[in-house]
Amino acid sequence: MSTVGRPPGRGTDEPVGDLVSRASQQISALVREEMRLARAEMTQKGKRFGMGGGLFGGAGLIGFLAAQASAAAVIAALALLLPVWASALITAALLAAVAAAMAAAGRRQVAEAGTPAPQQAIDSVKADVTEIKEATHR
Incomplete structure (x- = not known):
């Protein structure tokens, strides 16, 4: 060997x-x-x-x-x-308008996203469970 x-x-x-x-x-x-x-x-x-x-x-x-x-x-x-108070007021109003527009856009994005739950995965699991139940009853 x-x-x-x-x-x-x-x-x-x-x-x-x-x-x-x-x-x-x-x-x-x-x-x-x-x-x-x-x-x-x-x-x-x-x-x-x-x-x-x-x-x-x-x-x-x-x-x-x-x-x-x-x-x-x-x-x-x-x-x-303009007087200082008027220029501060105008600037604050402009900043508030920008903030409001951003908040509205953010709210729209969140609404389009839907619920935070993984809905497709939940639906898929439900379909699997239903199919398994049907297969065991045959």
Whole structure:
């Protein structure tokens, strides 16, 4: 018999139980190592997602402050032609109109979306249940 392809020191007379035991240990070790690798990868990705989320939040805050500064600039520009109270009132009315239009568009989008339940999946499951019931009664 040839020993080519077999690990050195391993005979063909090794009990199957020992082979299964060794394979089980190796698979367990492999799974543990893969879990360690996955945990390390997820930790690294979690840190990056956290940093990215923080930067997006900071950008949102700065954007909000920029919008406020723009509104103040519009009020100041109108104040050159009108009293300050009138320019502030006009700017507020314009901003309120934009907000109302956005709210109406958002409400329309939500209404078109329908209920948040996965209606197609529910209907499909109901149809499956009905078909199974009919098949068992035949």
